[in-house]
Amino acid sequence: MRKWSRIVLSVNGADHSIETERSTPLLFILRNDCSLNGPKYGCGYGECGACTVIIDGLAARSCVVPVSLAEGRTILTLEGLAKGDQLSPIQQCFVEAQAAQCGYCLNGMIMTAKALLDRNPTPSDDEIKNELRFNLCRCGTHVEILNAVKLAAGCSSNANKGRT
Known part of the structure; x- marks a missing residue:
């Protein structure tokens, strides 16, 4: 029962x-x-x-x-990241880096990257790769995803933490 x-x-x-x-x-x-x-x-x-x-x-x-x-x-x-119709900075960075193909993995990639950048606004490449290593993407956009997170890290290091 x-x-x-x-x-x-x-x-x-x-x-x-x-x-x-x-x-x-x-x-x-x-x-x-x-x-x-x-x-x-x-x-x-x-x-x-x-x-x-x-x-x-x-x-x-x-x-x-x-x-x-x-x-x-x-x-x-x-x-919860976007404000109305306005993408959050991390979402915008994924768009700018052309990090999406089918989009199925993007939720996990973006949310994992957001949590990382909130803890560590300026992660190294190895820290980004380590954090995302268990997020699977079959489309092969890993380079673009890494670039998107680095772009977002650049934005967050140049502005306030809430920017991601």
């Missing part, structure tokens, strides 16, 4: 009250109950990075995070 609980999540600055099983993956709640399509279902094992969100400042694979562990925490998704 299923046991349902009411859980309140803070997603992109808004509270969402959801009735669900506490073990439900956060990804399913974000996509189905919160109607957010930034985080993608890729593997269901936390290995591809397509479902990455930022929880309390850290990149997390939402397909393996039970919703009960996200309760009471601050969750940021790709949709």
Whole structure:
């Protein structure tokens, strides 16, 4: 027999009250109950990075995070980066670096890079590569993705931390 609980999540600055099983993956709640399509279902094992969100400042694979562990925490998704129709600086850097082909991995790449740049506004190439190493991209845009993160790092080092 299923046991349902009411859980309140803070997603992109808004509270969402959801009735669900506490073990439900956060990804399913974000996509189905919160109607957010930034985080993608890729593997269901936390290995591809397509479902990455930022929880309390850290990149997390939402397909393996039970919703009960996200309760009471601050969750940021790709949709929470932009201000209205205005892309965030890190999103704009991905556009400028032409870092997208199919776009399926971009959510994970952008959210992982955002978490990195918030912690370390001027990462080395090796630090960027290390941070992104578990985000899979089959289109072969790795060079452009690295360039986008370096471009965003340049923006964040020349302005305030919130620019990313």
